[in-house]
Amino acid sequence: MTTRLAAMIACALPTAVLAGPAAASTFPADPLDSPMWEFHAQRLFGKAHIVFDQAVRVQIPVIAENQRVFPVTVDARNLPAVERIVIFADLNPIPVAIDYTTLSSAPFIATRIKLDQRTPVRAAVLTSDGVWHLAGQWIDAAGGGCSAPPVSRVKGDWADHLGEARAAAWNQDGGQTRLRMTFRHPMDTGLVENIAAYNIERLTIRDRGGIVLGQISVNGSVAEDPAFTVMVRNDGHPIAFEATDSAGLQFAGTATAGALRMASANP
Amino acid sequence: MIRAQPFAEAYLPRAELVADGIWLVRGADEPISFANGGAIANVAIIATDDGPVLFDAGVSLAHGQALAALALKVTGRPVARVIISHLHPDHALGAAAFAPQIVHSLPATRADLERDAEGFSDAMYRLLSGWMKGTALVLPQGDLGDGLVTIGGRALRLLALKGHSQGDLALLDVATGTLVAGDLVFHNRAPATPHANIAQWQAALDHLETIPHRLLMPGHGPFDRAREAIGQTRDWLAWLDASLRQSVASGLDMTEAGEVPIPPRFATLAFARYELQRSVSHFFPAIEAELLPKTAP
Numbered sequence: 001m002t003t004r005l006a007a008m009i010a011c012a013l014p015t016a017v018l019a020g021p022a023a024a025s026t027f028p029a030d031p032l033d034s035p036m037w038e039f040h041a042q043r044l045f046g047k048a049h050i051v052f053d054q055a056v057r058v059q060i061p062v063i064a065e066n067q068r069v070f071p072v073t074v075d076a077r078n079l080p081a082v083e084r085i086v087i088f089a090d091l092n093p094i095p096v097a098i099d100y101t102t103l104s105s106a107p108f109i110a111t112r113i114k115l116d117q118r119t120p121v122r123a124a125v126l127t128s129d130g131v132w133h134l135a136g137q138w139i140d141a142a143g144g145g146c147s148a149p150p151v152s153r154v155k156g157d158w159a160d161h162l163g164e165a166r167a168a169a170w171n172q173d174g175g176q177t178r179l180r181m182t183f184r185h186p187m188d189t190g191l192v193e194n195i196a197a198y199n200i201e202r203l204t205i206r207d208r209g210g211i212v213l214g215q216i217s218v219n220g221s222v223a224e225d226p227a228f229t230v231m232v233r234n235d236g237h238p239i240a241f242e243a244t245d246s247a248g249l250q251f252a253g254t255a256t257a258g259a260l261r262m263a264s265a266n267p
Numbered sequence: 268m269i270r271a272q273p274f275a276e277a278y279l280p281r282a283e284l285v286a287d288g289i290w291l292v293r294g295a296d297e298p299i300s301f302a303n304g305g306a307i308a309n310v311a312i313i314a315t316d317d318g319p320v321l322f323d324a325g326v327s328l329a330h331g332q333a334l335a336a337l338a339l340k341v342t343g344r345p346v347a348r349v350i351i352s353h354l355h356p357d358h359a360l361g362a363a364a365f366a367p368q369i370v371h372s373l374p375a376t377r378a379d380l381e382r383d384a385e386g387f388s389d390a391m392y393r394l395l396s397g398w399m400k401g402t403a404l405v406l407p408q409g410d411l412g413d414g415l416v417t418i419g420g421r422a423l424r425l426l427a428l429k430g431h432s433q434g435d436l437a438l439l440d441v442a443t444g445t446l447v448a449g450d451l452v453f454h455n456r457a458p459a460t461p462h463a464n465i466a467q468w469q470a471a472l473d474h475l476e477t478i479p480h481r482l483l484m485p486g487h488g489p490f491d492r493a494r495e496a497i498g499q500t501r502d503w504l505a506w507l508d509a510s511l512r513q514s515v516a517s518g519l520d521m522t523e524a525g526e527v528p529i530p531p532r533f534a535t536l537a538f539a540r541y542e543l544q545r546s547v548s549h550f551f552p553a554i555e556a557e558l559l560p561k562t563a564p
Contacts (some may be wrong), residue, residue: 063545072522142389166280166556166559167559
Protein backbone atom coordinates (compact mmCIF):
# COMPACT_ATOMS: atom_id res chain seq x y z
CA MET A 1 0.00 0.00 0.00
CA THR A 2 2.76 2.42 0.89
CA THR A 3 4.32 1.79 -2.46
CA ARG A 4 1.16 2.60 -4.29
CA LEU A 5 0.51 5.66 -2.16
CA ALA A 6 4.00 6.90 -2.85
CA ALA A 7 3.46 6.29 -6.53
CA MET A 8 0.26 8.31 -6.46
CA ILE A 9 2.07 11.14 -4.73
CA ALA A 10 4.84 10.87 -7.25
CA CYS A 11 2.37 11.16 -10.09
CA ALA A 12 0.54 14.08 -8.50
CA LEU A 13 3.47 16.34 -7.71
CA PRO A 14 5.72 18.12 -10.15
CA THR A 15 9.34 17.01 -9.96
CA ALA A 16 10.52 20.36 -8.67
CA VAL A 17 8.35 20.01 -5.58
CA LEU A 18 9.63 16.49 -4.96
CA ALA A 19 13.26 17.43 -5.23
CA GLY A 20 12.87 20.23 -2.72
CA PRO A 21 15.68 22.55 -1.76
CA ALA A 22 16.71 20.71 1.43
CA ALA A 23 16.91 17.18 0.08
CA ALA A 24 19.22 18.09 -2.77
CA SER A 25 22.58 17.75 -1.06
CA THR A 26 22.12 14.59 1.00
CA PHE A 27 22.35 11.98 -1.76
CA PRO A 28 25.21 11.23 -4.14
CA ALA A 29 24.71 12.51 -7.67
CA ASP A 30 22.84 10.02 -9.80
CA PRO A 31 24.97 8.75 -12.71
CA LEU A 32 21.71 8.15 -14.61
CA ASP A 33 20.51 11.71 -13.93
CA SER A 34 17.00 10.49 -13.23
CA PRO A 35 14.35 13.12 -12.46
CA MET A 36 13.07 10.84 -9.66
CA TRP A 37 16.39 9.94 -8.06
CA GLU A 38 16.15 11.97 -4.89
CA PHE A 39 12.54 11.03 -4.32
CA HIS A 40 13.35 7.34 -4.49
CA ALA A 41 16.60 7.69 -2.55
CA GLN A 42 14.78 9.44 0.29
CA ARG A 43 11.98 6.92 0.36
CA LEU A 44 13.99 3.72 -0.06
CA PHE A 45 17.26 4.48 1.69
CA GLY A 46 16.58 7.36 4.08
CA LYS A 47 19.82 8.32 5.77
CA ALA A 48 21.68 5.13 4.86
CA HIS A 49 24.99 5.35 2.99
CA ILE A 50 24.60 4.93 -0.79
CA VAL A 51 27.27 3.98 -3.31
CA PHE A 52 26.98 3.46 -7.04
CA ASP A 53 28.85 0.21 -7.41
CA GLN A 54 29.99 -1.75 -10.48
CA ALA A 55 30.09 -4.86 -8.31
CA VAL A 56 26.32 -5.04 -8.72
CA ARG A 57 25.52 -6.48 -12.14
CA VAL A 58 22.14 -5.52 -13.55
CA GLN A 59 21.60 -7.54 -16.69
CA ILE A 60 18.83 -6.38 -19.07
CA PRO A 61 18.22 -6.79 -22.80
CA VAL A 62 19.24 -4.03 -25.21
CA ILE A 63 15.61 -3.50 -26.20
CA ALA A 64 12.32 -3.58 -24.28
CA GLU A 65 10.63 -5.73 -26.90
CA ASN A 66 7.60 -6.24 -24.65
CA GLN A 67 6.98 -3.53 -22.08
CA ARG A 68 4.72 -5.91 -20.15
CA VAL A 69 7.45 -8.54 -19.73
CA PHE A 70 10.89 -7.03 -19.32
CA PRO A 71 13.52 -9.39 -17.91
CA VAL A 72 15.93 -8.20 -15.23
CA THR A 73 18.71 -10.24 -13.65
CA VAL A 74 20.65 -8.93 -10.66
CA ASP A 75 23.89 -10.61 -9.66
CA ALA A 76 25.56 -9.22 -6.52
CA ARG A 77 27.77 -12.22 -5.81
CA ASN A 78 30.80 -9.96 -6.00
CA LEU A 79 29.65 -8.25 -2.81
CA PRO A 80 30.11 -9.80 0.64
CA ALA A 81 27.34 -10.17 3.24
CA VAL A 82 24.37 -9.15 1.11
CA GLU A 83 21.08 -8.92 2.98
CA ARG A 84 18.57 -7.50 0.48
CA ILE A 85 18.16 -6.87 -3.23
CA VAL A 86 15.57 -4.31 -4.38
CA ILE A 87 14.70 -3.95 -8.06
CA PHE A 88 13.04 -0.67 -9.01
CA ALA A 89 12.23 1.41 -12.07
CA ASP A 90 12.29 5.15 -11.30
CA LEU A 91 9.49 6.20 -13.64
CA ASN A 92 7.12 3.29 -13.12
CA PRO A 93 3.90 4.17 -11.29
CA ILE A 94 4.72 1.24 -8.96
CA PRO A 95 8.48 1.78 -8.84
CA VAL A 96 9.60 -1.12 -6.65
CA ALA A 97 9.09 -4.50 -8.32
CA ILE A 98 10.66 -6.86 -5.78
CA ASP A 99 12.44 -6.67 -2.45
CA TYR A 100 14.40 -9.86 -1.86
CA THR A 101 15.64 -10.73 1.63
CA THR A 102 18.39 -13.17 0.72
CA LEU A 103 19.03 -14.80 4.13
CA SER A 104 21.25 -17.82 3.39
CA SER A 105 20.76 -17.64 -0.39
CA ALA A 106 23.24 -16.29 -2.90
CA PRO A 107 22.67 -12.63 -3.84
CA PHE A 108 21.23 -13.38 -7.26
CA ILE A 109 17.73 -12.95 -8.63
CA ALA A 110 16.14 -12.91 -12.05
CA THR A 111 12.55 -11.86 -12.71
CA ARG A 112 10.44 -9.89 -15.21
CA ILE A 113 8.91 -6.51 -14.66
CA LYS A 114 6.53 -4.11 -16.39
CA LEU A 115 7.71 -0.81 -17.85
CA ASP A 116 5.26 2.05 -18.17
CA GLN A 117 7.62 4.30 -20.12
CA ARG A 118 11.33 5.00 -20.70
CA THR A 119 12.90 4.68 -17.28
CA PRO A 120 16.01 3.78 -15.31
CA VAL A 121 15.90 0.16 -14.14
CA ARG A 122 17.99 -0.35 -11.05
CA ALA A 123 19.05 -2.76 -8.37
CA ALA A 124 19.81 -1.63 -4.84
CA VAL A 125 21.77 -4.15 -2.79
CA LEU A 126 22.02 -3.79 0.98
CA THR A 127 25.10 -5.23 2.68
CA SER A 128 25.35 -6.03 6.38
CA ASP A 129 27.35 -2.84 7.04
CA GLY A 130 24.22 -0.85 6.21
CA VAL A 131 25.47 0.39 2.82
CA TRP A 132 23.23 0.35 -0.26
CA HIS A 133 25.08 -0.55 -3.46
CA LEU A 134 23.32 0.65 -6.62
CA ALA A 135 23.59 -0.05 -10.31
CA GLY A 136 21.26 0.27 -13.26
CA GLN A 137 20.65 1.76 -16.65
CA TRP A 138 18.06 3.55 -18.73
CA ILE A 139 15.82 1.53 -21.01
CA ASP A 140 13.45 2.94 -23.61
CA ALA A 141 9.97 1.47 -23.61
CA ALA A 142 6.59 2.05 -25.18
CA GLY A 143 3.86 3.01 -22.72
CA GLY A 144 1.30 0.84 -21.06
CA GLY A 145 3.25 -1.89 -19.30
CA CYS A 146 1.53 -1.08 -16.02
CA SER A 147 -1.64 0.51 -17.32
CA ALA A 148 -2.93 -1.83 -20.03
CA PRO A 149 -4.91 -4.91 -19.01
CA PRO A 150 -3.01 -8.20 -18.67
CA VAL A 151 -3.19 -10.61 -21.59
CA SER A 152 -5.06 -13.23 -19.54
CA ARG A 153 -7.74 -10.64 -18.62
CA VAL A 154 -8.26 -9.80 -22.28
CA LYS A 155 -8.26 -13.47 -23.20
CA GLY A 156 -10.54 -14.17 -20.23
CA ASP A 157 -8.87 -17.35 -18.99
CA TRP A 158 -6.89 -15.98 -16.06
CA ALA A 159 -9.07 -17.66 -13.43
CA ASP A 160 -8.80 -21.06 -15.14
CA HIS A 161 -5.07 -21.15 -14.55
CA LEU A 162 -4.68 -18.98 -11.45
CA GLY A 163 -1.74 -20.06 -9.36
CA GLU A 164 -0.53 -22.87 -11.60
CA ALA A 165 3.08 -23.24 -10.58
CA ARG A 166 6.02 -24.71 -12.47
CA ALA A 167 9.45 -25.22 -11.02
CA ALA A 168 12.76 -26.88 -11.57
CA ALA A 169 16.14 -26.84 -9.88
CA TRP A 170 19.71 -27.33 -11.06
CA ASN A 171 22.80 -27.92 -8.96
CA GLN A 172 25.51 -25.34 -9.58
CA ASP A 173 29.13 -25.01 -8.66
CA GLY A 174 29.87 -23.74 -5.17
CA GLY A 175 27.22 -25.73 -3.30
CA GLN A 176 24.34 -23.71 -4.75
CA THR A 177 21.11 -24.82 -6.33
CA ARG A 178 19.52 -22.65 -9.01
CA LEU A 179 15.77 -22.65 -8.47
CA ARG A 180 13.34 -21.43 -11.11
CA MET A 181 9.65 -20.85 -10.34
CA THR A 182 6.83 -19.60 -12.55
CA PHE A 183 3.21 -18.86 -11.62
CA ARG A 184 0.11 -18.09 -13.63
CA HIS A 185 -1.22 -14.87 -12.13
CA PRO A 186 -2.68 -11.69 -13.71
CA MET A 187 -0.58 -9.44 -11.42
CA ASP A 188 -3.11 -6.64 -11.78
CA THR A 189 -1.58 -3.27 -11.00
CA GLY A 190 -4.81 -1.51 -10.03
CA LEU A 191 -4.00 1.08 -12.71
CA VAL A 192 -6.37 -0.38 -15.31
CA GLU A 193 -9.93 0.87 -15.34
CA ASN A 194 -12.32 -1.40 -13.43
CA ILE A 195 -9.66 -3.98 -12.51
CA ALA A 196 -8.62 -3.79 -8.87
CA ALA A 197 -5.04 -4.42 -7.82
CA TYR A 198 -4.46 -8.14 -7.42
CA ASN A 199 -0.97 -9.55 -7.26
CA ILE A 200 1.33 -12.05 -5.68
CA GLU A 201 2.73 -10.25 -2.64
CA ARG A 202 5.21 -12.67 -1.15
CA LEU A 203 7.26 -15.64 -2.24
CA THR A 204 8.97 -17.72 0.45
CA ILE A 205 11.54 -20.45 -0.21
CA ARG A 206 12.21 -23.09 2.44
CA ASP A 207 14.39 -26.12 2.94
CA ARG A 208 13.01 -29.54 3.82
CA GLY A 209 12.90 -28.65 7.51
CA GLY A 210 10.88 -25.51 6.90
CA ILE A 211 13.79 -23.13 7.44
CA VAL A 212 13.31 -20.03 5.28
CA LEU A 213 16.11 -19.77 2.70
CA GLY A 214 14.94 -16.53 1.14
CA GLN A 215 11.88 -14.31 0.96
CA ILE A 216 10.75 -12.04 -1.85
CA SER A 217 8.28 -9.21 -1.38
CA VAL A 218 6.52 -8.80 -4.73
CA ASN A 219 4.60 -5.80 -6.14
CA GLY A 220 2.18 -5.39 -9.03
CA SER A 221 4.93 -4.07 -11.29
CA VAL A 222 6.24 -7.61 -11.61
CA ALA A 223 5.08 -9.02 -14.96
CA GLU A 224 1.95 -11.08 -15.44
CA ASP A 225 2.60 -14.82 -15.01
CA PRO A 226 5.67 -14.02 -12.94
CA ALA A 227 8.90 -15.97 -13.05
CA PHE A 228 11.67 -15.98 -10.48
CA THR A 229 15.15 -17.45 -10.48
CA VAL A 230 17.16 -17.62 -7.25
CA MET A 231 20.17 -19.55 -5.97
CA VAL A 232 19.74 -21.33 -2.66
CA ARG A 233 21.97 -23.54 -0.55
CA ASN A 234 22.22 -27.04 -1.93
CA ASP A 235 21.48 -29.64 0.71
CA GLY A 236 20.43 -32.37 -1.71
CA HIS A 237 16.80 -32.33 -0.60
CA PRO A 238 13.67 -30.96 -2.25
CA ILE A 239 13.20 -27.20 -1.99
CA ALA A 240 9.73 -25.94 -1.11
CA PHE A 241 8.22 -22.58 -1.96
CA GLU A 242 4.94 -20.80 -1.48
CA ALA A 243 3.55 -17.64 -3.00
CA THR A 244 0.80 -15.66 -1.30
CA ASP A 245 -1.33 -13.19 -3.24
CA SER A 246 -3.22 -10.11 -2.15
CA ALA A 247 -6.45 -12.13 -1.79
CA GLY A 248 -4.68 -14.46 0.63
CA LEU A 249 -4.48 -17.38 -1.78
CA GLN A 250 -1.39 -19.55 -1.55
CA PHE A 251 0.35 -21.30 -4.41
CA ALA A 252 2.97 -23.80 -3.35
CA GLY A 253 5.38 -26.17 -5.00
CA THR A 254 8.58 -28.11 -4.67
CA ALA A 255 11.59 -28.80 -6.83
CA THR A 256 14.47 -31.22 -6.59
CA ALA A 257 17.70 -30.49 -8.36
CA GLY A 258 18.40 -32.73 -11.31
CA ALA A 259 18.46 -32.85 -15.04
CA LEU A 260 15.27 -31.49 -16.54
CA ARG A 261 13.45 -34.25 -18.34
CA MET A 262 12.93 -33.17 -21.93
CA ALA A 263 10.40 -35.90 -22.64
CA SER A 264 7.61 -33.39 -23.04
CA ALA A 265 9.49 -31.57 -25.78
CA ASN A 266 7.74 -31.66 -29.12
CA PRO A 267 9.70 -33.11 -32.02
CA MET B 268 27.13 -1.52 -54.93
CA ILE B 269 23.69 -0.96 -53.46
CA ARG B 270 23.61 1.34 -50.50
CA ALA B 271 20.90 2.19 -48.03
CA GLN B 272 19.70 5.77 -47.99
CA PRO B 273 21.17 8.18 -45.47
CA PHE B 274 19.15 10.31 -43.06
CA ALA B 275 18.23 13.50 -44.87
CA GLU B 276 14.89 14.52 -43.37
CA ALA B 277 13.23 13.28 -46.54
CA TYR B 278 13.03 9.80 -47.94
CA LEU B 279 15.49 9.48 -50.80
CA PRO B 280 15.06 5.90 -51.96
CA ARG B 281 17.34 4.66 -54.71
CA ALA B 282 16.51 1.96 -57.22
CA GLU B 283 19.04 -0.58 -58.44
CA LEU B 284 18.23 -2.61 -61.53
CA VAL B 285 18.76 -6.24 -60.49
CA ALA B 286 17.03 -8.10 -63.34
CA ASP B 287 15.21 -7.19 -66.53
CA GLY B 288 12.42 -4.86 -65.41
CA ILE B 289 13.03 -5.39 -61.68
CA TRP B 290 14.54 -2.82 -59.37
CA LEU B 291 15.59 -3.29 -55.75
CA VAL B 292 15.12 -0.43 -53.31
CA ARG B 293 17.38 -1.31 -50.41
CA GLY B 294 16.31 -0.82 -46.83
CA ALA B 295 18.83 -0.02 -44.13
CA ASP B 296 19.97 -3.22 -42.42
CA GLU B 297 19.07 -1.81 -39.02
CA PRO B 298 16.22 -1.74 -36.53
CA ILE B 299 13.54 0.89 -37.14
CA SER B 300 14.80 4.20 -35.77
CA PHE B 301 14.30 7.91 -36.21
CA ALA B 302 17.70 8.10 -37.91
CA ASN B 303 16.62 5.81 -40.76
CA GLY B 304 13.01 6.99 -40.92
CA GLY B 305 11.88 3.37 -40.64
CA ALA B 306 13.07 2.72 -44.22
CA ILE B 307 14.54 -0.68 -43.38
CA ALA B 308 12.63 -3.11 -45.60
CA ASN B 309 13.68 -3.95 -49.13
CA VAL B 310 11.14 -2.98 -51.78
CA ALA B 311 10.83 -4.36 -55.32
CA ILE B 312 9.65 -2.36 -58.32
CA ILE B 313 8.50 -4.72 -61.09
CA ALA B 314 7.74 -3.13 -64.46
CA THR B 315 4.65 -4.29 -66.39
CA ASP B 316 2.80 -2.97 -69.45
CA ASP B 317 0.09 -1.61 -67.13
CA GLY B 318 2.58 0.15 -64.86
CA PRO B 319 4.88 -1.04 -62.11
CA VAL B 320 3.98 -3.46 -59.34
CA LEU B 321 5.37 -2.32 -56.00
CA PHE B 322 6.23 -5.22 -53.71
CA ASP B 323 5.85 -3.64 -50.25
CA ALA B 324 5.03 -0.05 -49.59
CA GLY B 325 7.41 1.23 -46.93
CA VAL B 326 6.61 2.46 -43.44
CA SER B 327 4.81 5.79 -43.83
CA LEU B 328 2.82 8.04 -46.13
CA ALA B 329 5.95 9.98 -47.13
CA HIS B 330 7.90 6.77 -47.66
CA GLY B 331 5.15 5.30 -49.84
CA GLN B 332 5.00 8.54 -51.84
CA ALA B 333 8.76 8.53 -52.33
CA LEU B 334 8.63 4.91 -53.54
CA ALA B 335 5.76 5.76 -55.90
CA ALA B 336 7.78 8.66 -57.35
CA LEU B 337 10.80 6.41 -57.75
CA ALA B 338 8.75 3.72 -59.50
CA LEU B 339 7.36 6.35 -61.86
CA LYS B 340 10.86 7.66 -62.55
CA VAL B 341 12.43 4.29 -63.38
CA THR B 342 9.51 2.77 -65.32
CA GLY B 343 7.86 5.86 -66.77
CA ARG B 344 4.46 4.82 -65.45
CA PRO B 345 2.58 5.32 -62.20
CA VAL B 346 2.24 2.39 -59.79
CA ALA B 347 -0.48 0.04 -60.98
CA ARG B 348 -0.51 -2.41 -58.08
CA VAL B 349 0.85 -2.52 -54.54
CA ILE B 350 1.43 -5.92 -52.98
CA ILE B 351 1.80 -6.02 -49.21
CA SER B 352 3.86 -9.11 -48.35
CA HIS B 353 2.86 -9.32 -44.66
CA LEU B 354 1.61 -7.28 -41.74
CA HIS B 355 4.77 -5.65 -40.39
CA PRO B 356 4.76 -1.85 -40.36
CA ASP B 357 8.04 -1.36 -42.26
CA HIS B 358 6.36 -3.14 -45.20
CA ALA B 359 2.68 -2.27 -44.83
CA LEU B 360 1.97 1.22 -43.47
CA GLY B 361 3.24 2.99 -46.61
CA ALA B 362 0.04 1.75 -48.25
CA ALA B 363 -1.28 5.10 -47.00
CA ALA B 364 0.21 6.66 -50.14
CA PHE B 365 -1.94 4.63 -52.55
CA ALA B 366 -5.56 4.24 -53.57
CA PRO B 367 -6.87 1.39 -51.40
CA GLN B 368 -8.28 -0.51 -54.38
CA ILE B 369 -4.80 -1.09 -55.88
CA VAL B 370 -3.36 -2.37 -52.56
CA HIS B 371 -3.56 -6.16 -52.42
CA SER B 372 -2.44 -8.84 -49.96
CA LEU B 373 -3.22 -12.30 -48.70
CA PRO B 374 -6.51 -12.41 -46.75
CA ALA B 375 -4.47 -13.49 -43.69
CA THR B 376 -2.42 -10.32 -43.94
CA ARG B 377 -5.50 -8.13 -44.09
CA ALA B 378 -6.85 -9.93 -41.01
CA ASP B 379 -3.50 -9.41 -39.24
CA LEU B 380 -3.58 -5.71 -40.12
CA GLU B 381 -7.18 -5.31 -38.96
CA ARG B 382 -6.00 -6.58 -35.58
CA ASP B 383 -2.59 -4.94 -35.27
CA ALA B 384 -2.22 -1.98 -37.62
CA GLU B 385 -3.48 0.59 -35.15
CA GLY B 386 -1.00 -0.60 -32.53
CA PHE B 387 1.78 -0.58 -35.14
CA SER B 388 0.82 2.93 -36.11
CA ASP B 389 1.05 4.08 -32.48
CA ALA B 390 4.44 2.42 -32.12
CA MET B 391 5.74 3.95 -35.37
CA TYR B 392 4.56 7.44 -34.42
CA ARG B 393 6.40 7.03 -31.10
CA LEU B 394 9.64 5.97 -32.78
CA LEU B 395 9.50 7.99 -35.99
CA SER B 396 7.36 11.02 -35.07
CA GLY B 397 7.59 13.47 -38.00
CA TRP B 398 8.43 10.77 -40.53
CA MET B 399 4.93 9.36 -39.94
CA LYS B 400 3.11 12.64 -40.58
CA GLY B 401 -0.25 12.07 -42.25
CA THR B 402 0.06 8.29 -42.30
CA ALA B 403 -3.48 6.95 -42.08
CA LEU B 404 -4.35 3.29 -42.09
CA VAL B 405 -5.03 1.81 -45.53
CA LEU B 406 -6.03 -1.84 -45.44
CA PRO B 407 -5.34 -3.95 -48.52
CA GLN B 408 -8.56 -4.49 -50.46
CA GLY B 409 -7.76 -7.09 -53.08
CA ASP B 410 -7.27 -10.71 -52.06
CA LEU B 411 -4.27 -12.56 -53.39
CA GLY B 412 -3.80 -16.31 -53.33
CA ASP B 413 -1.39 -18.99 -54.43
CA GLY B 414 -0.96 -19.32 -58.17
CA LEU B 415 0.11 -17.75 -61.44
CA VAL B 416 -1.17 -14.27 -62.29
CA THR B 417 -0.42 -12.05 -65.25
CA ILE B 418 -0.24 -8.31 -64.64
CA GLY B 419 0.37 -6.06 -67.63
CA GLY B 420 1.73 -8.99 -69.62
CA ARG B 421 4.15 -10.08 -66.87
CA ALA B 422 3.75 -13.56 -65.40
CA LEU B 423 4.12 -13.64 -61.64
CA ARG B 424 3.79 -16.80 -59.60
CA LEU B 425 2.36 -15.90 -56.21
CA LEU B 426 3.30 -18.06 -53.23
CA ALA B 427 0.97 -17.93 -50.24
CA LEU B 428 2.98 -19.04 -47.23
CA LYS B 429 3.31 -18.41 -43.52
CA GLY B 430 5.81 -18.71 -40.71
CA HIS B 431 7.41 -15.28 -40.43
CA SER B 432 3.83 -14.21 -39.75
CA GLN B 433 0.46 -15.82 -40.36
CA GLY B 434 0.40 -14.53 -43.94
CA ASP B 435 3.62 -14.28 -45.94
CA LEU B 436 3.45 -13.65 -49.67
CA ALA B 437 6.44 -14.31 -51.90
CA LEU B 438 6.46 -14.10 -55.67
CA LEU B 439 8.48 -15.46 -58.53
CA ASP B 440 8.96 -13.32 -61.62
CA VAL B 441 8.79 -16.09 -64.18
CA ALA B 442 10.71 -14.36 -66.98
CA THR B 443 13.81 -13.49 -64.96
CA GLY B 444 13.68 -16.25 -62.34
CA THR B 445 13.74 -13.67 -59.58
CA LEU B 446 12.22 -14.82 -56.29
CA VAL B 447 10.97 -11.85 -54.29
CA ALA B 448 10.79 -13.49 -50.88
CA GLY B 449 9.56 -10.84 -48.49
CA ASP B 450 10.49 -11.47 -44.88
CA LEU B 451 10.50 -15.23 -45.25
CA VAL B 452 14.13 -14.73 -46.22
CA PHE B 453 16.68 -12.51 -44.49
CA HIS B 454 20.21 -12.14 -45.81
CA ASN B 455 23.23 -11.15 -43.72
CA ARG B 456 20.75 -9.65 -41.29
CA ALA B 457 19.37 -11.68 -38.38
CA PRO B 458 15.72 -12.71 -38.87
CA ALA B 459 13.08 -10.93 -36.79
CA THR B 460 10.45 -13.09 -35.10
CA PRO B 461 7.68 -11.01 -33.48
CA HIS B 462 4.86 -13.01 -35.11
CA ALA B 463 6.84 -16.05 -36.15
CA ASN B 464 6.08 -19.74 -35.93
CA ILE B 465 9.47 -21.33 -36.44
CA ALA B 466 8.22 -24.73 -37.62
CA GLN B 467 5.92 -23.11 -40.19
CA TRP B 468 8.70 -20.78 -41.25
CA GLN B 469 11.06 -23.72 -41.82
CA ALA B 470 8.40 -25.43 -43.92
CA ALA B 471 7.97 -22.26 -45.96
CA LEU B 472 11.72 -22.10 -46.58
CA ASP B 473 11.69 -25.74 -47.69
CA HIS B 474 8.95 -24.83 -50.15
CA LEU B 475 10.80 -21.76 -51.46
CA GLU B 476 13.83 -23.92 -52.10
CA THR B 477 11.75 -26.07 -54.48
CA ILE B 478 10.74 -23.03 -56.54
CA PRO B 479 13.14 -22.81 -59.50
CA HIS B 480 14.84 -19.41 -59.34
CA ARG B 481 18.15 -17.77 -60.21
CA LEU B 482 18.04 -14.67 -58.08
CA LEU B 483 16.51 -13.86 -54.73
CA MET B 484 15.45 -10.59 -53.19
CA PRO B 485 15.23 -10.96 -49.40
CA GLY B 486 12.95 -8.82 -47.21
CA HIS B 487 16.04 -7.47 -45.45
CA GLY B 488 19.67 -7.55 -46.48
CA PRO B 489 21.56 -7.64 -49.77
CA PHE B 490 20.32 -9.16 -53.02
CA ASP B 491 21.22 -12.85 -53.18
CA ARG B 492 22.88 -14.06 -56.36
CA ALA B 493 24.69 -16.92 -54.63
CA ARG B 494 21.69 -18.94 -53.43
CA GLU B 495 22.77 -18.62 -49.83
CA ALA B 496 20.05 -16.56 -48.12
CA ILE B 497 17.40 -19.30 -47.75
CA GLY B 498 19.90 -21.66 -46.13
CA GLN B 499 21.24 -18.92 -43.91
CA THR B 500 17.75 -18.01 -42.70
CA ARG B 501 16.94 -21.67 -42.04
CA ASP B 502 20.24 -22.18 -40.20
CA TRP B 503 19.58 -19.21 -37.89
CA LEU B 504 16.03 -20.33 -37.11
CA ALA B 505 17.15 -23.87 -36.30
CA TRP B 506 19.92 -22.58 -34.06
CA LEU B 507 17.58 -20.08 -32.40
CA ASP B 508 14.96 -22.69 -31.59
CA ALA B 509 17.52 -25.14 -30.22
CA SER B 510 19.29 -22.43 -28.24
CA LEU B 511 16.13 -21.16 -26.56
CA ARG B 512 15.04 -24.68 -25.64
CA GLN B 513 18.50 -25.47 -24.29
CA SER B 514 18.46 -22.27 -22.27
CA VAL B 515 15.16 -23.21 -20.61
CA ALA B 516 16.32 -26.79 -20.05
CA SER B 517 19.54 -25.68 -18.39
CA GLY B 518 17.86 -23.25 -16.02
CA LEU B 519 18.64 -19.90 -17.62
CA ASP B 520 16.30 -16.96 -17.31
CA MET B 521 15.46 -14.58 -20.17
CA THR B 522 18.34 -12.12 -19.87
CA GLU B 523 20.80 -15.01 -19.70
CA ALA B 524 19.22 -16.72 -22.71
CA GLY B 525 19.77 -13.46 -24.60
CA GLU B 526 23.47 -13.43 -23.74
CA VAL B 527 24.48 -16.94 -24.79
CA PRO B 528 27.33 -17.08 -27.31
CA ILE B 529 26.23 -16.75 -30.94
CA PRO B 530 28.09 -19.25 -33.17
CA PRO B 531 30.84 -17.71 -35.34
CA ARG B 532 29.11 -18.86 -38.53
CA PHE B 533 26.52 -16.12 -37.91
CA ALA B 534 29.18 -13.39 -37.75
CA THR B 535 27.96 -11.94 -41.07
CA LEU B 536 24.42 -11.47 -39.74
CA ALA B 537 23.86 -7.86 -38.71
CA PHE B 538 21.99 -7.32 -35.43
CA ALA B 539 22.24 -10.96 -34.38
CA ARG B 540 22.43 -10.19 -30.64
CA TYR B 541 19.61 -7.69 -30.91
CA GLU B 542 17.33 -10.12 -32.73
CA LEU B 543 18.25 -12.98 -30.38
CA GLN B 544 17.13 -10.85 -27.44
CA ARG B 545 13.91 -9.92 -29.23
CA SER B 546 13.30 -13.60 -29.99
CA VAL B 547 13.83 -14.48 -26.33
CA SER B 548 10.98 -12.09 -25.58
CA HIS B 549 8.80 -13.68 -28.28
CA PHE B 550 9.31 -17.33 -27.43
CA PHE B 551 10.77 -17.90 -23.97
CA PRO B 552 7.64 -17.92 -21.74
CA ALA B 553 5.92 -20.47 -24.02
CA ILE B 554 8.96 -22.76 -23.98
CA GLU B 555 9.06 -22.50 -20.19
CA ALA B 556 5.41 -23.47 -20.02
CA GLU B 557 6.23 -26.46 -22.18
CA LEU B 558 9.43 -27.65 -20.52
CA LEU B 559 9.27 -26.69 -16.85
CA PRO B 560 7.30 -29.31 -14.92
CA LYS B 561 4.11 -28.38 -13.11
CA THR B 562 4.44 -28.65 -9.40
CA ALA B 563 2.24 -28.86 -6.35
CA PRO B 564 2.97 -28.76 -2.61
